Amino acid sequence: MSPITPRTMPGVLELLPREQEIHDAMRDTIRRGYARFGFLPVETPTIERTDVLLTKTGGETERQVYFVQSAGQLEQGGQPELALAFDLTVPLARYVAEHEHDLNFPFRRYQIQRVYRGERAQRGRWREFYQCDIDIIDRDELSVRHDAEIPATIASVLDALDIGDFTIRINDRRLMRGLLEEAGVTGEPAQTDLIREIDKLDKIGPEKVRDALLAGGMASGAADTLLQQTSTRTTSAEEALATLSDLGSGPTAAGADSLSEVLRVLADLGVPEMRYSLDLSIARGLDYYTGTVYETTLDDHPELGSICAGGRYDDLAGQYTKTHLPGVGMSIGLTRLFFQLREAGLLPANISAIDAVVTLMDEDGLGYALEVASLLREAGIRVETRMEPDKLGRQLRNADRAGIRFALIDGGAERSARTTTVRDLDEGTQETVPLDHLVQHLKHR
RNA sequence: GUGGCCGUAGCUCAGCUAGGUUAGAGCGCCAGGUUGUGGCCCUGGAGGUCGGGGGUUCAAGUCCCCUCGGUCACCCCA
Incomplete structure (x- = not known):
């Protein structure tokens, strides 16, 4: 126990x-x-x-x-x-x-x-x-x-x-504050509180956000307008720039101008349009953000x-x-x-930190096995060696479980001929090759 | 910090609602079938004080109370 x-x-x-x-x-x-x-x-x-x-x-x-x-x-x-x-x-x-x-x-x-x-x-x-x-x-x-x-x-x-595929959703806090300003919400902490609610739009849905806006003191009509504005999700750079252009006056001007510049440079940087979107609901909770804000989700x-x-x-x-x-x-x-x-x-597909394992079946084979391992290591191949003899089946099974692709089998026959049998555990195939050609053989696979 | 839900093998769970023979399954693990060949298959095995404590009862995994742990939602956030 x-x-x-x-x-x-x-x-x-x-x-x-x-x-x-x-x-x-x-x-x-x-x-x-x-x-x-x-x-x-x-x-x-x-x-x-x-x-x-x-x-x-x-x-x-x-x-x-x-x-x-x-x-x-x-x-x-x-x-x-x-x-x-x-x-x-x-x-x-x-x-x-x-x-x-x-x-x-x-x-x-x-x-x-x-x-x-x-x-x-x-x-x-x-x-x-x-x-x-x-x-x-x-x-x-x-x-x-x-x-x-x-x-x-x-x-x-x-x-x-x-x-x-993923989408980096972009907005600007000044833009959102501008929209609130236009909707008649001024001062703190009223704006910050409502920004936080609007940020939840995709998570809790428009009805609940609307409830929160009304609870925050907004008039019904203003809340609907704001909801409609912040529901904007553009799918192209052209659409995004057009949206910002429409918003580019009054209290929203600073944010819209800044975002427009960001979007233009984004295009010049060669970022594909499908990778980003103007999303006017994004705000981020952290108070220290003052301008551009980003949020990324997998499509x-x-x-x-x-x-x-x-x-x-x-x-x-x-x-x-x-x-x-x-x-x-x-x-x-x-x-x-x-x-x-x-x-x-x-x-992503499995990656192993080890390329090959040199198996060991009998005491007499240790010296040869370690020599084979050294040869591979000098060539930059990642190798694990067995230090105690064990059943071959068990060694292969363990290698397979560890995701190691190659098992090198060196019994008496291979030793006396200065060869090694390379078993590919992914393919289920094997081939006996001379030591001189071993590194080349492995690097080719 | 506030509020729900759940604790049975390493993992996922059945058994609980009508308390009653040695607590089960699948997967995983170990060994053997195959003395130099993994995955598939077959056979066998190990592993559980039923989260812990108390109570009711002739009898508790099962009912009641407490406690600990886990988990989900809110807040907030990657």
Whole structure:
């Protein structure tokens, strides 16, 4: 009987090797994609100082922060001075402010790390999860053209992940505020509250949003107009620009002009029209977004929710420096994306971290087997060796389960002839080849 | 933080509504059939104090209470 049940806490994702390989391959694809667009790698500590982490956050975020405290401190009843990062944007703000004079602006970085949120775990809601962020930060002013570069990069990366069609939905918070303004809703917190309701349009449907708008004090007619406007989902760049052109006056002008520029640059960047859509209901809950906002869903699986989101923020690091640092960025929730794809049976094809296993059937064969393995490793082939003899059938079965494609069989016959039998576990075929030709043979398959 | 639902083998579940022989199935796992050949098939095996505690009863997986755990929705979010 074991005294302690081995188990993880809810809200963390732990994988077996075969799935870990797929997860890691996705992470690598994202990283390489970000690098291709000229973003630089940054990694920040998982643990930050509490005062740094909690500055610009509201009460809601603070509720989700994990505090970190040593056992000694705890005994002495001290307040925690450290906490786990709950996103990568706040650490980025600290990073840019701290290293301001050593960075080139506009500063573009990618960052792929785990973050922590102390919320009730749910399907697709994790307490520990990977975020894959890109952001562009500049001093004083940041060209709105970068607001097109961010989704262009994301579109390229999601394409490379080969997870089916997706749509990056784009809006501008100023546009939504303008529409509310026209509908007679002014001031805070009224606007923010209603923006939050409209953001749920696709999730809870127009009736319930209408109820919320009325409950928020809007007149029936104004609510209907607003609902109709925010239901806009364009399917082409032309349609999107025309929509914005119609909206481009009065309180909505700033947002519409800015979005138009974003859409034009998006086209110049060569992003296919089917990859994005102007969606006037998108708002994002986070209050620090001030302009462009993005939200991404898979076309065939909208129920999986947002797999990638972000936006523009006027002043990233106002709490840390007097320098005005506007930024724009997006984040792929890799843990959610991976999990949802797995649940939907949509994971990319199996990838093995091992190309071949050298089997071992008798003690006398060890030297030869290890020699064969060395030969392959020198050629860059990933090889596992058996160190104890075992039944061949068992070795083949284990290799098959691990997703390893090739098994090398070296019995007495192969040894004396300086050959090896290469069995292809995917095809169910095998061939005996001389050692001299082994590497070439494997690389050809 | 608020509110629903559910806890029976590693996993998915049946048995509970009418308490009553040694608690079952499928899948998975292990071994053998095949002493140098995986997947398919056949045979056998391991694995459960029915989440935990208390109560009712001659008798509790089954009924009642408490507790712990899981899960879903809301809030919020990747």
